[in-house]
Amino acid sequence: MSDIYNFCAGPAMLPAEVMQQAQAEFINWQGLGCSVMEISHRSKEFIAVAEQAEQDLRDLLSVPDHYSVLFAHGGGRGQFSAVPQNLAHAQQSAAYLVNGSWSEGAHKEGGKYLNAQVVGRSVVEQGLAYVPKIQAADVDQDFAFYHYCPNETVEGMEINWLPETGKVPLVADMSSCILSKQIDVSKFGLIYAGAQKNIGPSGLSVVIVRNDLLDQARDTTPSFMHYQTMAKFQSMYNTPPTYAWYLAGLVFKWLKAKGGVAAMEKINAQKAAHLYKCIDNSDFYLNHIHPDYRSRMNVVFHLANPELDALFISESEKAGLRALKGHRIVGGMRASIYNAMPFEGLVALTEFMNEFVRRHG
Ligand SMILES: *Cc1c(COP(=O)(O)O)cnc(C)c1O
Numbered sequence: 338m339s340d341i342y343n344f345c346a347g348p349a350m351l352p353a354e355v356m357q358q359a360q361a362e363f364i365n366w367q368g369l370g371c372s373v374m375e376i377s378h379r380s381k382e383f384i385a386v387a388e389q390a391e392q393d394l395r396d397l398l399s400v401p402d403h404y405s406v407l408f409a410h411g412g413g414r415g416q417f418s419a420v421p422q423n424l425a426h427a428q429q430s431a432a433y434l435v436n437g438s439w440s441e442g443a444h445k446e447g448g449k450y451l452n453a454q455v456v457g458r459s460v461v462e463q464g465l466a467y468v469p470k471i472q473a474a475d476v477d478q479d480f481a482f483y484h485y486c487p488n489e490t491v492e493g494m495e496i497n498w499l500p501e502t503g504k505v506p507l508v509a510d511m512s513s514c515i516l517s518k519q520i521d522v523s524k525f526g527l528i529y530a531g532a533q534k535n536i537g538p539s540g541l542s543v544v545i546v547r548n549d550l551l552d553q554a555r556d557t558t559p560s561f562m563h564y565q566t567m568a569k570f571q572s573m574y575n576t577p578p579t580y581a582w583y584l585a586g587l588v589f590k591w592l593k594a595k596g597g598v599a600a601m602e603k604i605n606a607q608k609a610a611h612l613y614k615c616i617d618n619s620d621f622y623l624n625h626i627h628p629d630y631r632s633r634m635n636v637v638f639h640l641a642n643p644e645l646d647a648l649f650i651s652e653s654e655k656a657g658l659r660a661l662k663g664h665r666i667v668g669g670m671r672a673s674i675y676n677a678m679p680f681e682g683l684v685a686l687t688e689f690m691n692e693f694v695r696r697h698g
Pocket residue numbers: 347411412413414415439486488489490510511512513531532534539540
């Protein structure tokens with residue numbers, strides 16, 4: 338098992354230490370004689386888990402006091418629906434930057450609930466994709482919010498600047514980049530992330546929302562996704578995904594022990610640089626993202642000869658490198674290298690890639 342590296346985009350690998358701890362306390366948690374998933378979410382034991390997880394996340398991201406942290410059902414896409422229903426009325430307009438599959442999905446879903454306009458798109462110049470910067474002058478100050486996705490998981494494109502939106506609240510889908518690098522939460526109106534890439538098991542999502550945006554919802558917003566209601570009930574208006582919340586808490590503790598987000602940022606930069614260097618060193622592998630926009634979490638690459646794709650996949654699987662097949666709409670390969678992926682995984686992958694070139698190049 339230990340020499341398998343799992344590059345799945347999501348649900349993604351979790352830190353080995355976290356999985357071992359979860360296994361050790363699976364049946365008999367804290368001496369209670371049952372699992373943490375078998376106790377009431379209202380018990381003092383679980384509330385302690387929930388509060389600690391929130392505090393650790395707040396510490397990791399230095400979340401200011403005037404922001405609420407919610408643990409929600411429904412993953413990333415749940416928030417595609419929750420954000421427009423919480424932050425705007427049906428007659429209002431909101432802006433969406435569209436530079437890949439997920440931001441496009443968010444824009445499409447938003448259109449069910451309000452006037453969703455595209456303000457900003459990715460472009461391709463000389464074969465390389467990037468996103469022209471967004472200035473406040475581009476953004477109508479009447480928009481209810483400006484939504485973007487800083488890391489497009491499928492295309493492997495990361496935006497390293499903040500859209501300038503003036504007074505319009507900036508909303509970010511950080512599903513695949515949260516906790517991978519330092520951010521200034523105070524620049525955002527709302528941040529959300531489905532858990533299954535960098536936080537924990539799927540189904541859970543984390544929402545960090547500025548308190549003045551909590552209570553802007555229309556009357557028809559379902560209560561279980563209504564931010565004000567969720568905040569009032571400490572994310573326990575309905576039964577929360579307790580086991581996922583507990584596991585997220587273990588991941589936050591693991592991150593703190595590793596030196597927090599600053600330490601992760603450093604390692605993640607080294608991991609990504611190692612793989613991109615391998616891609617750039619040979620004409621055998623190609624990457625079509627502008628160097629300033631290459632994702633450090635999802636490295637997408639193509640074989641110059643796509644007829645070798647199937648062989649690359651089967652040989653890499655045999656070499657213990659799991660799930661490198663790219664998303665069906667992009668093709669090629671994708672290595673997802675979230676926080677839990679150790680540097681050794683990148684060494685194993687690049688050794689395999691270089692060896693594959695020697696044999697088939
Ligand atoms: C995975 C992902 C989602 C979707 O998450 P679900 O939990 O499947 O709804 C949304 N946005 C981004 C950026 C993602 O990577």
